[in-house]
Amino acid sequence: MEPLYLEDLQVGQRFTSSAYLMEESRIKAFASEFDPQPFHLDEAAAQASVFRGLAASGWHTAAVAMRLLVSGGLPFAYGIIGAGGEIEWPKPTRPGDTLRLESEILAIVPSRSKPNQAFVTVKITTLNQNQEPVYVFTAKLLAFKRP
Amino acid sequence: MEPLYLEDLQVGQRFTSSAYLMEESRIKAFASEFDPQPFHLDEAAAQASVFRGLAASGWHTAAVAMRLLVSGGLPFAYGIIGAGGEIEWPKPTRPGDTLRLESEILAIVPSRSKPNQAFVTVKITTLNQNQEPVYVFTAKLLAFKRP
Numbered sequence: 001m002e003p004l005y006l007e008d009l010q011v012g013q014r015f016t017s018s019a020y021l022m023e024e025s026r027i028k029a030f031a032s033e034f035d036p037q038p039f040h041l042d043e044a045a046a047q048a049s050v051f052r053g054l055a056a057s058g059w060h061t062a063a064v065a066m067r068l069l070v071s072g073g074l075p076f077a078y079g080i081i082g083a084g085g086e087i088e089w090p091k092p093t094r095p096g097d098t099l100r101l102e103s104e105i106l107a108i109v110p111s112r113s114k115p116n117q118a119f120v121t122v123k124i125t126t127l128n129q130n131q132e133p134v135y136v137f138t139a140k141l142l143a144f145k146r147p
Numbered sequence: 148m149e150p151l152y153l154e155d156l157q158v159g160q161r162f163t164s165s166a167y168l169m170e171e172s173r174i175k176a177f178a179s180e181f182d183p184q185p186f187h188l189d190e191a192a193a194q195a196s197v198f199r200g201l202a203a204s205g206w207h208t209a210a211v212a213m214r215l216l217v218s219g220g221l222p223f224a225y226g227i228i229g230a231g232g233e234i235e236w237p238k239p240t241r242p243g244d245t246l247r248l249e250s251e252i253l254a255i256v257p258s259r260s261k262p263n264q265a266f267v268t269v270k271i272t273t274l275n276q277n278q279e280p281v282y283v284f285t286a287k288l289l290a291f292k293r294p
Contacts, residue, residue, distance in 0.1 A: 078197075082205055087232060
């Protein structure tokens, strides 16, 4: 897909991504490094927790969503540069889940100080193989005009 | 520090964390896996980007903040279980930065359906060694009463 400049973007525009398999070994490795809580590391402890079974760290799901955005899920020229946004994890991500993204541009607000830039609000929904949202990131991203 | 139950929490309560060194090799490894954009991987490309130098993926900073929360930065009984929140990256995280957290409870809202639980809003600010905020997560976390 051609890289998209600010002039190519419009409210309501939609994007999809490729898919990503959440392997149990990677879920545990990520959690060991960044989120070493029992419900991300140990099946028995996870069964006894509010998650009722092993769940990926929400930050692992967020990082995988970023990978899907960067690898074709949102082909902004100059890349995916986020200032922030709102995040929500409506359901856990489980070992063996296959994740993919559906994204939609909600707003485009020109920068006051930099006439070649705008802030673009994009609602990025990460779905599992049952089409259930597991992570929603309403992102405030930077987009740039053609040079 | 003793694990804190819902009864132990109050609005205005503050917490600090230990520190975490952002090594360049880990910044590049994280970016290779989850955020393979030139400004996270290559010094020359990063200099030419809006970051004006190598920057960690914002998701790497977020994941490290989670690690600091889990390892004593926010000693909630039953762990750090987030439903979502707002995130912001006011400045890039650079190789060699040392990050630590300052957190404050902003609100405590009892669950309507589960009398032993509440949603606790915590503003978690990740600071670098110059006391500059690099990442702010206003988190909606679950807290539980004593069993």
